[in-house]
Amino acid sequence: MSENVIYSINGPVVKVKDTKDFSMLEKVYVGHKRLMGEVISVSKAATTIQVYESTTGLQPGEPVEATGGPISVTLGPGILRNIFDGIERPLKAIAETSGAFIATGSDVAPLDEEALWDVTVQVEIGDMVKGGQVYATIPETDLIEHRCMIPPFMSGEIIEVAENGKYRIHDKIVKLRDEKGIVHELSLIQKWPIKQARPVTKRLPISVPLITGQRIFDTLFPIAKGGTAAIPGGFGTGKTMTQHQLAKWCDADIIVYVGCGERGNEMTQVLEEFSELIDPKSNRPLTDRTVLIANTSNMPVAAREASIYTGLTLAEYYRDMGYHVAIMADSTSRWAEALREISGRLEEMPAEEGFPAYLPSRISQFYERAGYMETLNHQNGSVTIIGAVSPQGSDFSEPVTQNTKRFVRCFWALDKALAYARHYFAINWNESYSEYVTDLSKWYNKNVHERFLRNRQQIMSLLAEETKLMEIVKLIGSDVLPEDQKLVIEICKVIRVGYLQQNAFHAEDTYVPLEKQLRMMDIILYLYKKSKELVATGKPISEVAAQGIFEKVTKMKYDVPNDHIEMFDDYYAMIDEAIAKVA
Template sequence: MAEKNVVYSINGPVVTVKDTKAFSMLEMVYVGHKGLVGEVIGITDQFTTIQVYEVTTGLRPGEPVKGTGAPMSVLLGPGIISNIFDGIERPLRSVAEEEGAFIGEGCNISALDEEKLWDVTIEVKPGDQVSGGSVYASCPETALITHYCTIEPNMAGQVTWVAPNGQYKIHDTVVKIKDQKGREQELSLCHRWPIRVPRPVAERMPASRPLITGQRVIDSLLPIAKGGTAAIPGGFGTGKTMTQHQLAKWCDADIIVYIGCGERGNEMSQVLEEFSELIDPKSNRPLTDRTVLIANTSNMPVAAREASIYTGITLAEYYRDMGYHVAIMADSTSRWAEALREISGRLEEMPAEEGFPAYLPSRLSEFYERAGYMKTLGGKEGSVTVIGAVSPQGSDFSEPVTQNTKRFTRCFWALDKSLAYSRHYPAINWMTSYSEYINDLTPWYQEHVDKDFMKCRAQINSLLQEENQLMEIVKLIGADVLPDDQKLIIETAKVIRVGFLQQNAYHKDDTYVPMEKQMKMMQVILHLYSRAKHLVNTSVPISRVIETGLFDKLTRMKYDVPNDEVSKLDDYIQEIDDTIAKLTE
């Protein structure tokens, strides 16, 4: 049979082998003399169809195809954090040293450094009973992250031998166990896991804690839970990548997995440069000490783009099983869907809406379903939060990728072209965006921030809604004809928009804002509104309130009050009371 396992036809990344029963579905294979990495995606009586994750230029019919007997997998072990991989977990720094600027065909470099020595502490002793998720060894992976080696989910047994604490390479045996069938298993610091198979957990827990990002429009109006899912749709130039950078830098996740999926090469190189220069504000260490980057640019093979999303979420699940909170930035899932569409077209499958394959919704749901706040098999708590950027062509949110993503995510942060062009960042449109996590997170906000947090949030939202309706009237007949109480709504909403929702990423106190300050800012704005409303109701013209300069002062308070001196905002409330009192005299 071996001589039959040869390439029969080639259509871009899709290769077929004729008349063979040698391969199984989703098996990883090596194609051609150069050993290109591929995956079996279809089997019929006559043909086996393979998706190749590398450029097939120069490949010819008749070249051999070798099976591995295992599914498409990634190597999991110490050395992942602060590394940069391509879509199929090839380390790009090591590739650059060997191959130069471009990845060579059939480039076969181990994902992790096999020669590096790690300071390993053995966490078990002979006679211990262990099962899936049990920690058997640990080592400091970076200054911020301790790597816990856990028993594979489908394995259990009794420890028969342990190595002494010391320095080991990732493939060195550090523990031996006898499994339930009496076989001896050797455990090293790493193992492999199929990228399309979610890692098992003990229990999926409710999403009851927010992922604090320090961005006011998100934390106060449109929060996301730890273990939640969010979509950031936006047209070209609306700030998707910039918003994800800001979240990656400031959100309170332990580890960030950034997947550059089909993005422009210069944009990805900018990400790599910026991330290596950024200092983690929480620890004063480089941000790369808790970041994994997966770079799969638009000039890389299209099939690997499809795999990069699964590679990224498998790495995230691995660290979640150690008890870490991981946030994934997928930029952008539209490019991933385009890769699906291209491969589907080459397979001559029946196209659905806008040429995308009919299974687009199920693939998207499969990806977003792997997020969640979990109790791990080892009894720890960890989470994977997925924030996926969507790039609808021409900012058309009715296209299939945006609409289907909307079905499977509970946060929708719609970026607005007009906000971005007027330099309002983050350019999240509060009228068209929503978060379905509000009810789940209400108890947390009331306990940890303020019991009136939800009431303040509802009032802020209400003022923005009313302003939106009033602006329709203003466009038609101008603002002068509005009664004073409606002019007050417009003035207050302007303070909310410019002074609260707009943030300056380059200002030391405004780039990240703690929840306590966010809450106090809302209270100050609403206090001015309620005092001014009372004044307007007693027939004092709104122009006199505006002349006091209070509205302008509140617009600047985000810069004037440092994050570590939030109590200064109480002075604003006192000043509002004193100024309003003078107007009533």
């Protein structure tokens, strides 16, 4: 029986008096139900613990048990296709034992301990190995090969090897003797502390885009593999839907989706949709390369913080195997609110809007774990972080949005007016930006065409000009504008509706390859060039519009199939014909 007992309870915050048995960030078990907790403050007088489960019914005097190690996740085969809560408890397994709600103190193994995995050993007796080296491979799903790696900071000689065959996760596969002569038995799993970034050989320059097939992202505001992006937006502007579409279509190998403090019905929708979605690249279920972490708003508030780090650690584990991983965090605002609540219960001095003074450093630590890396086994892997932010009342000046903006290089601002006008994606092109364009320019020039970024620049300039002109139009109407400015408004309507707006339910428009995006921009800008030449001769733009050519170009996204982009050649003749009729 533990000598350390609970002295006080304040929501998820528990204090133990007069003890030196605990260390900072140590995992502990609290109370008779053995609730999981973490030490967050140590002083001579008291030790403070945040509990990751509901403390309802907990009483002073109940025991607190130290474990001697930090909160860690179990890493091994069986992570993919699974659904965990914020502290890596498998929700499907819990549902079988305790029903729809998680019972406090549920102690269920994170990974199925009875499942048999088909193991192929990759090392031999006498091999000298070091941290990160693959010693066994397992077909975890039809899409992903799981690579069991020597734990970081461990190296030595292989002295015993199991035969290829079927094993459970705790079965010993190899024995390793390190430099000190200590023998380590390695199974199919390893543990790793969630708040410690996994080591890599080096950080590589970011130079490869994360292709999404969504025009507004690939063209106007691209994100790189290993990059960071924020999707801020008020209620109902489409943050979750945007992340769903990116998860389905982006060219990452593995998706980690973290629902942090989201509404229960929204997470249910995510779980159901992801299980039904077919991966367009392989025609297999999308769950074959997806991990879901569901931490709904009715779950204990402290576990929201853990859910973010749990998702990151799982992402880094697969990155170390040489995969490109995209992590969707929805939403980091709920995580920040959890920090605020814990901070308030700890009676810390509040900063702006009641958030703790360390909010910026926590946000920066989270996004800093993204990156394009050379792993310990000299593979290339990346973790791309796309975090949703939920500012109250769509106020982007609030602390979470502003501090996130400081640490991400891609800002996809969702607009309430665009969302209510059914413009999907509701990304405001005036408030959004990407700092990756320069880094990715070589890749675009080499793999698509040099015209791609030139066209992008021209389209951005036209949209910026339209924004200025619309201010004038609101005051005095469009009739007084000169013809060349009327043309800008007309061509920007084609850009907005025909290019930036995308239909997620249309077979040809839900995903658009870069080659088609380039050709679409070519056509729009060719129409602008020809119309501008005509307007310069004194012809009104209304006569060109009367030919219906603007509507035809707007609809080309539906009319030209993704695998028949040669059909774009017909549009040049159509435009020339329409212009010739007016001229």
